[in-house]
Amino acid sequence: MSNKVKVIPCSGMGKVFGLASREAALKVVTELCVEQAETMCLAYLVTGDDEAKEQIKGCNCITIDGCPKMCSAKNVSEAGGIVKQKYRVVDTFRKHRGAQAGTATSLTDEGWQIVDELADEIAEKVKELSEEE
Ligand code: SF4
Numbered sequence: 001m002s003n004k005v006k007v008i009p010c011s012g013m014g015k016v017f018g019l020a021s022r023e024a025a026l027k028v029v030t031e032l033c034v035e036q037a038e039t040m041c042l043a044y045l046v047t048g049d050d051e052a053k054e055q056i057k058g059c060n061c062i063t064i065d066g067c068p069k070m071c072s073a074k075n076v077s078e079a080g081g082i083v084k085q086k087y088r089v090v091d092t093f094r095k096h097r098g099a100q101a102g103t104a105t106s107l108t109d110e111g112w113q114i115v116d117e118l119a120d121e122i123a124e125k126v127k128e129l130s131e132e133e
């Protein structure tokens with residue numbers, strides 16, 4: 001089992017929040033914290049796949065959710081992951097009232113700015129958790 005921090009976005013489709021959630025997670029695991037973090041597919045966990053559960057059980061996790069339903073946080077926790085921090089994309093968007101972030105399938109420059117800000121915040125947390133290990 002890898003001891004990298006798992007950064008798991010919700011699978012929100014149809015809204016810009018879901019896209020922002022996935023893009024922020026990808027930026028963290030592929031650019032900002034390549035050595036300390038990895039992601040996995042939430043749907044894989046939701047379907048109760050044993051291998052996925054095994055990968056996450058007892059691991060430090062950070063969840064990113066597109067809306068207050070908190071699908072990622074709930075499912076990761078149910079699968080045995082230790083949710084150290086829950087992010088909600090809507091909270092980051094609130095700091096940018098009136099921003100035109102894009103659509104469910106593409107982000108504007110403003111949308112990318114919000115994603116970058118969220119990804120930086122998550123990366124800080126990943127580093128903090130990795131140092132605790
Ligand atoms: S948290 Fe909200 S946006 Fe994300 S998958 Fe659940 S319902 Fe969809």
